[in-house]
Amino acid sequence: FFFIFFLQVEQVKLLDRFSTSNKSVTGTLYLTATHLLFIDSSQRETWILHHHIAAVEKLPLTTSGCPLVIQCKNFRIVHFVVPRERDCHDIYNSLLQLSRTAQYDELYAFSYNPKQNASEQVKGWQLIDLAEEYKRMGVPNANWQLSDANRDYKICETYPKELYVPRTASKPIIVGSSKFRSKGRFPVLSYYHKDKEAAICRCSQPLSGFSARCLEDEHMLQAISKANPSNRFMYVMDTRPKLNAMANRAAGKGYENEDNYSNIRFQFVGIENIHVMRSSLQKLLEVSGTKGLSVNDFLSGLESSGWLRHIKAVLDAAVFLVKAIAVESASVLVHCSDGWDRTSQVCSLGALLLDSYYRTIKGFMVLIEKDWIAFGHKFSDRCCQLDGDPKEISPVFTQFLESVWNLTEQFPQAFEYNEAFLLQIHEHVHSCQFGNFLGNCQKEREELKFKEKTYSLWPFLLDEQKKYQNPLYNPDISPELTLLEPNTVSFNFKFWRNMYHQFDRSLHPRQSVLDLIMNMSEQNKQLEKDIKELEAKIKRRNGQVDGVPLKEPLQSAPLAPVSLKSPPCFKKEQPLMPGTDSMRTIEGSSSADNRYSEFMEELAKAEPAMVSLEYGVARMTC
Amino acid sequence: MEFAELIKTPRVDNVVLHRPFYPAVEGTLCLTGHHLILSSRRQDDAEELWLLHSNIDSIEKRFVGSLGTIIIKCKDLRIIQLDIPGMEECLNIASSIEALSTLDSVTLMYPFFYRPMFEVVEDGWRSFLPEQEFELLSSLTDEWRLSCINKEFSVCPSYPAVVIVPKSIDDEALRKVALFRHCSRFPVLSYYHKKNGMVMMRSSQPLTGTNGRRCKEDEKLINATLRAGKRGYIIDTRSLNVAQQARAKGGGFEQEAHYPQWRRIHKSIERFNILQESLIKLVEACNDQSHNMDRWLSKLEASNWLTHIKEILTAACLAAQCIDREGASVLVHGTEGTDSTLQVTSLAQIILDPRCRTIRGFESLVVREWLQAGHPFQQRCAQSAYSNSKQKWEAPVFLLFLDCVWQILRQFPCSFEFNEHFLIMLFEHAYASQFGTFLGNNENERSKLKLQPKTMSLWSWVNRPEELNKYKNPLFEANSLVIWPSVAPQSLQLWEGVFLRWNRSSKFLDEAYEEMVTLIEYNKQLKAKVNALRRQLAELETDDRMQENP
Numbered sequence A: 001f002f003f004i005f006f007l008q009v010e011q012v013k014l015l016d017r018f019s020t021s022n023k024s025v026t027g028t029l030y031l032t033a034t035h036l037l038f039i040d041s042s043q044r045e046t047w048i049l050h051h052h053i054a055a056v057e058k059l060p061l062t063t064s065g066c067p068l069v070i071q072c073k074n075f076r077i078v079h080f081v082v083p084r085e086r087d088c089h090d091i092y093n094s095l096l097q098l099s100r101t102a103q104y105d106e107l108y109a110f111s112y113n114p115k116q117n118a119s120e121q122v123k124g125w126q127l128i129d130l131a132e133e134y135k136r137m138g139v140p141n142a143n144w145q146l147s148d149a150n151r152d153y154k155i156c157e158t159y160p161k162e163l164y165v166p167r168t169a170s171k172p173i174i175v176g177s178s179k180f181r182s183k184g185r186f187p188v189l190s191y192y193h194k195d196k197e198a199a200i201c202r203c204s205q206p207l208s209g210f211s212a213r214c215l216e217d218e219h220m221l222q223a224i225s226k227a228n229p230s231n232r233f234m235y236v237m238d239t240r241p242k243l244n245a246m247a248n249r250a251a252g253k254g255y256e257n258e259d260n261y262s263n264i265r266f267q268f269v270g271i272e273n274i275h276v277m278r279s280s281l282q283k284l285l286e287v288s289g290t291k292g293l294s295v296n297d298f299l300s301g302l303e304s305s306g307w308l309r310h311i312k313a314v315l316d317a318a319v320f321l322v323k324a325i326a327v328e329s330a331s332v333l334v335h336c337s338d339g340w341d342r343t344s345q346v347c348s349l350g351a352l353l354l355d356s357y358y359r360t361i362k363g364f365m366v367l368i369e370k371d372w373i374a375f376g377h378k379f380s381d382r383c384c385q386l387d388g389d390p391k392e393i394s395p396v397f398t399q400f401l402e403s404v405w406n407l408t409e410q411f412p413q414a415f416e417y418n419e420a421f422l423l424q425i426h427e428h429v430h431s432c433q434f435g436n437f438l439g440n441c442q443k444e445r446e447e448l449k450f451k452e453k454t455y456s457l458w459p460f461l462l463d464e465q466k467k468y469q470n471p472l473y474n475p476d477i478s479p480e481l482t483l484l485e486p487n488t489v490s491f492n493f494k495f496w497r498n499m500y501h502q503f504d505r506s507l508h509p510r511q512s513v514l515d516l517i518m519n520m521s522e523q524n525k526q527l528e529k530d531i532k533e534l535e536a537k538i539k540r541r542n543g544q545v546d547g548v549p550l551k552e553p554l555q556s557a558p559l560a561p562v563s564l565k566s567p568p569c570f571k572k573e574q575p576l577m578p579g580t581d582s583m584r585t586i587e588g589s590s591s592a593d594n595r596y597s598e599f600m601e602e603l604a605k606a607e608p609a610m611v612s613l614e615y616g617v618a619r620m621t622c
Numbered sequence B: 001m002e003f004a005e006l007i008k009t010p011r012v013d014n015v016v017l018h019r020p021f022y023p024a025v026e027g028t029l030c031l032t033g034h035h036l037i038l039s040s041r042r043q044d045d046a047e048e049l050w051l052l053h054s055n056i057d058s059i060e061k062r063f064v065g066s067l068g069t070i071i072i073k074c075k076d077l078r079i080i081q082l083d084i085p086g087m088e089e090c091l092n093i094a095s096s097i098e099a100l101s102t103l104d105s106v107t108l109m110y111p112f113f114y115r116p117m118f119e120v121v122e123d124g125w126r127s128f129l130p131e132q133e134f135e136l137l138s139s140l141t142d143e144w145r146l147s148c149i150n151k152e153f154s155v156c157p158s159y160p161a162v163v164i165v166p167k168s169i170d171d172e173a174l175r176k177v178a179l180f181r182h183c184s185r186f187p188v189l190s191y192y193h194k195k196n197g198m199v200m201m202r203s204s205q206p207l208t209g210t211n212g213r214r215c216k217e218d219e220k221l222i223n224a225t226l227r228a229g230k231r232g233y234i235i236d237t238r239s240l241n242v243a244q245q246a247r248a249k250g251g252g253f254e255q256e257a258h259y260p261q262w263r264r265i266h267k268s269i270e271r272f273n274i275l276q277e278s279l280i281k282l283v284e285a286c287n288d289q290s291h292n293m294d295r296w297l298s299k300l301e302a303s304n305w306l307t308h309i310k311e312i313l314t315a316a317c318l319a320a321q322c323i324d325r326e327g328a329s330v331l332v333h334g335t336e337g338t339d340s341t342l343q344v345t346s347l348a349q350i351i352l353d354p355r356c357r358t359i360r361g362f363e364s365l366v367v368r369e370w371l372q373a374g375h376p377f378q379q380r381c382a383q384s385a386y387s388n389s390k391q392k393w394e395a396p397v398f399l400l401f402l403d404c405v406w407q408i409l410r411q412f413p414c415s416f417e418f419n420e421h422f423l424i425m426l427f428e429h430a431y432a433s434q435f436g437t438f439l440g441n442n443e444n445e446r447s448k449l450k451l452q453p454k455t456m457s458l459w460s461w462v463n464r465p466e467e468l469n470k471y472k473n474p475l476f477e478a479n480s481l482v483i484w485p486s487v488a489p490q491s492l493q494l495w496e497g498v499f500l501r502w503n504r505s506s507k508f509l510d511e512a513y514e515e516m517v518t519l520i521e522y523n524k525q526l527k528a529k530v531n532a533l534r535r536q537l538a539e540l541e542t543d544d545r546m547q548e549n550p
Helices: A085-099 A118-126 A130-137 A171-179 A215-226 A242-249 A274-288 A295-305 A307-328 A342-354 A361-374 A396-410 A419-431 A442-447 A457-463 A513-546 A560-565 A578-589 A591-605 A609-613 B002-006 B087-100 B130-138 B171-180 B216-223 B240-249 B273-287 B293-303 B305-324 B340-352 B359-372 B397-411 B420-431 B443-449 B458-462 B465-471 B507-548
Strands: A007-015 A024-031 A035-040 A045-049 A053-058 A066-072 A077-082 A144-147 A163-166 A188-193 A198-203 A234-238 A264-268 A331-335 B011-018 B025-031 B035-040 B048-052 B056-064 B067-074 B079-085 B144-147 B163-166 B188-193 B198-202 B232-236 B262-266 B329-333
Touching: A007 A035, A007 A085, A024 A077, A024 A085, A053 A085, A066 A085, A077 A085, A118 A457, A130 A188, A130 A361, A144 A188, A163 A215, A171 A215, A188 A342, A198 A307, A198 A342, A215 A234, A215 A331, A234 A307, A274 A295, A274 A307, A274 A396, A295 A307, A295 B293, A295 B305, A307 A331, A307 A342, A307 A396, A307 B293, A331 A342, A342 A361, A342 A396, A361 A396, A361 A419, A361 A457, A396 A419, A419 A457, A513 B507, B002 B087, B025 B087, B056 B087, B067 B087, B079 B087, B130 B144, B130 B163, B130 B359, B171 B216, B188 B305, B188 B340, B198 B305, B198 B340, B232 B305, B273 B293, B273 B305, B273 B397, B293 B305, B305 B329, B305 B340, B305 B397, B329 B340, B340 B359, B340 B397, B359 B397, B359 B420, B359 B443, B359 B458, B397 B420, B420 B465, B458 B465
Parallel strands: A198 A331, A234 A264, A234 A331, B198 B329, B232 B262, B232 B329
Antiparallel strands: A007 A024, A007 A077, A024 A035, A035 A045, A053 A066, A066 A077, A144 A163, A163 A188, A188 A198, B011 B025, B011 B079, B025 B035, B035 B048, B056 B067, B067 B079, B144 B163, B163 B188, B188 B198
């Protein structure tokens, strides 16, 4: 069943999250089928998608009303005070129901209608073509081929249909190897490095237990190492901490025994599991959400949460992988337990460091489609799209985005996209507004016909890509297949304020250099166009006046002296002329100017953050 | 010549210089009275390192066989290593450096020997005179006067010769007030807030002692700055506890009973060796690249540096808030009024006064609120993060101030005319310089040292257009508003430009900055060109009209 709830509560207070003096704005709260909406007295709107709600909490009644705290998956936290407890209770119950979804077809994506027709919808889904992507990498080729072994998802349910494997890996080897791997996720190609002829392959842990072996699996790895003509040795990276991998042996799983596989070098890299990551983020949010936080509590909280340590571990693993390929031309097989969390992180980051294509807007979409969506990162479980097991929730993809953000900070010119792009993707991974991230694997998506019933996010992002472009991007300094070598010394990792405090504007710089430069870069394009138009006009006019077309283009003609030639009596008229007028419009409408006046307004209106924090004059001692 | 005595080996060949992120350079090492010079022999790309001896914070020497190694740690936090063949040479060089970098006499310092290679357009010693400042003030209000009571530095040795005080208080009263304030630092005007006529004054602690001494003239002086019926705020930069303890040593704080129109607020800002320790720990943490994440974060925390930043900014915001939001006048003091007091008064001005965010205005602020106000630069900046001397008077008070300015600059990247490099430059020159500006501890000492005739002012050099360009913020757009920084820990950051400067390559960041400058420059050019084309078109249109209707 499907019900539309409509609720409206007046005189609701929205508290400032970090104000110790409980600063607030009053307004009206509306509940729609898809959103919670708050409109304050100055008509500012706060929209919260029900799917974004991670937790709703009703706090004990106070004199001013009933407090309601809503935590969102995009790290927004809103604190309402509803005057009447009854209303609060109603909102609370409605939100609980609305934010919990039992079936996919109740998700926003199935009711979201972006006014696209059917063919646009299909085209949207075709925007990213992974076969094209493998072709770009240079496969199939003499050593690698497309396998149809998983055509009907028979060998591995959570893999895509199209898989690339070494030519020498026959079907029996594939089948045998898949039986020896957790969830049937046998080693397949994730990225092929043309120049080095080396590959990044991915799989899940072997079912080796304490002593089991599998000849097909051993052949499979050998096939991978033989598919690399430049280095017969290959690395097997187990991205788990050694202790975890050893514990898995008791359950009949485990890791590769170097003695059983020829030409492999085995390496643990120690990224923690999804449960550790979940509680780490939980701690981080607890710390960063504390009112009146001291510097030392922040730093020690940051440390004890372990969050940055985990981000560093992920990036360190990617750096290890990249070195094996770039320096030793060795292929690398990456796995963790099931090969859909840490393995996705490390493979995708490794490819991003190796190949500048993934540092473009389109390329980044391709990378996410390939290593995350197609290879079965369980977005639905990890992001809790449907009401399910809370132990399956984990910020694995968020960590990937944060690692990329760290790289953009170190290499400000190497990425075509900016921070807003990463934040927007994060937003939509949780919004359930588009079909891309729904479900846990391709098979599920096909069965539920997501491509027919929902829209793809990517064309929408491409449409507004101006917002996501890095104005300082310089593709020349990172030509194709240029390696990024990040410095992973601890001090290079910073708390990602714009992610975890995205909606806490009082904590942000009051002027954004990125916005300013972006606007300026846009403006430059417009100005270049204006110049061309003006030059053409002048050329035409000169043609009329002189009766002869101008021989040389006006760019080279000196511009300033012209004004001196005109007799002084005409100068008076100048302010009335259309030319000067439109010039003024340009200056006035320059987006940079607008942004600036917005900021001034804001400063004039808003109470200073300082006051709202903890140093209100009211608290002065005497 | 004295220097010659200290230099036993003036020159060594085949010395190898190691710096992080640069290839090693082999060359000839020369010692002069004030510099350590290493020049490579290579013709193609000759490299020279010139290092002021006064920039050297500490040195270590090591020997492997006859190859000696000297590790030089500088006050600007850089660490370099010199491999010197020959044990005797190495020992000689080391002892010379040690002696030359710790000269006792100020008059032997480089500024007294430095001869500028540039043409002096404007004498920086005369760029920021109190008289000019007073002239500006007089155009706004006539409630203040310029007092020459300290002409011979006889009343207060750490104050400048002229100070700005309330008009209604005569010099006789000032003398009495001076006796009632620590080191005679009686309350003087620090800042006049144009918008509402409120003022900020600064002084040292009152000498109330345990039996609650009072001074009618002192009360009259500070009350003279209040509007009828209005209250003022006294911001004591010490905690109440510390202020109370100060009474035992004759110091103290303003008693409510005697200053009924004033509310006192205590804000605790650390001073002296606690700050120096903090700097030493911070730099130690930044210099160790092997720290894992937990260790790095806990070291960063243990240094307390960002806590100090937060405390100082908070107190400054409070002062600014009292003036701008509460419409009240403010008196700021700690103990001596030469350290935390100046941090607070100068940062409050940066928040309140757009003029202080321009290059010239900031220079003027540094001159007024630090140099003329008697911050003892020579004592505080004698040693930096690598010092072992542990002298009580060494403290990175000025560096903390610059760091706070950087934090505000980061939050308002378009509101400052200067960029980060300008702040870093000031940090370097405060610790070691060819200019006389930061020598001495106050104006009295500077006048005795005859710095003005004998040395060059930093401002004479910096304010030349070609030099100034380096320090201009391309994003600057004058912002006439009060700028309120966020002091939440999430909003504060480690100043990488200073503390990680020598620990990581900034190639990509520098290139990105260059690209940004290019983009902004290009924008200006395009705008100018569109402007010119529009004008041209307009003129052509007028010509046409003229032709149509002759």
